[in-house]
């Protein structure tokens with residue numbers, strides 16, 4: 490069934506000779522190269538990378554010559570919404586903007602998100618991601634009552650089932666002011682019981698039209714304290730808006746410093762920052778640096794939702810945050826897939842290689858590509874605190890082998906014919922058939 494261009498030997502020990510790897514992902518082994526990419530031989534043994542050698546070092550009988558094919562480590566998607574995924578056929582977003590997405594998702598969630606529905610859609614998303622060579626995912630789960638009590642138990646079972654194939658992490662997502670109520674305290678307990686991250690969106694249900702709700706600081710302090718009391722990391726949706734007045738990111742950073750928060754903090758989106766003046770951008774990035782905040786940009790979803798208007802007005806900006814400036818200032822930055830075939834994003838296929846390819850074009854990661862591939866591999870792995878995303882001796886032989894020999898070929902042509910190795914063995918790269926979801930997709934009851 491697989492459409493992979495290359496089949497490796499079906500033995501425990503073999504070499505992938507004469508492959509091309511990103512220099513930034515082969516720590517130590519081949520660092521004399523000044524180019525973005527370098528030729529190498531990889532020796533694989535019993536599911537692990539045994540050695541990475543300069544190309545030509547390993548003898549011909551050790552394994553196939555890949556004639557320059559690129560090898561990447563299994564990819565890492567640190568910001569997704571597997572619980573929302575694939576509801577588009579039954580719950581579209583006719584306006585295509587953020588407000589329409591929130592309304593449509595709420596309608597679908599309240600009517601349809603029983604445990605089996607959430608489970609089947611999560612499983613579908615994971616099967617797609619696995620087939621494309623994604624090895625780890627963090628998902629947010631919509632957490633407004635009563636959904637947390639439905640989705641978190643499903644997530645824990647799914648995490649168990651997928652352990653070793655796609656390593657799963659979880660974060661809550663709820664409006665910020667929920668954490669000023671007892672529901673927020675209970676949600677923090679549910680997150681802690683699930684080994685998750687405490688997450689919210691920097692919007693308030695009490696002031697839905699306000700980019701900077703008056704209860705912002707009070708609620709942020711509450712979120713930080715609920716997390717600190719339980720030893721939880723934070724994962725926040727921040728300033729996902731085209732409104733330049735949305736400036737919660739610097740408040741998050743200042744709260745982290747004031748509270749002397751010891752956990753990790755990941756902030757997603759931060760799109761409004763790109764519409765603020767240079768001084769505000771500089772101050773905000775500096776505050777994030779002080780607070781040790783990591784940033785994830787969701788470029789495909791941002792470009793889809795941001796700057797959309799109901800008339801046929803052409804969007805005027807790309808919708809993404811100032812990721813180059815953040816990286817230059819020393820922040821750890823990643824890109825991730827975010828939504829998939831739901832009211833927040835009508836498209837997507839859980840393919841991090843595709844997300845990176847689009848990110849290059851949306852965010853101008855190119856000329857030179859430099860070490861930007863880190864944003865889809867080692868950086869999200871570091872953000873998630875997992876040992877993934879690099880090519881090194883001892884690492885699992887969970888690899889993408891591409892027909893492309895360089896970034897030009899990789900970024901120009903869809904790499905659907907990639908070979909995905911898990912523990913050194915080729916897996917079936919056929920994505921799950923949409924027909925599997927047909928039973929869940931009947932139109933909403935009136």
Ligand SMILES: [Zn+2]
Pocket residue numbers: 568569570629726757827828
């Ligand atoms: Zn998100």
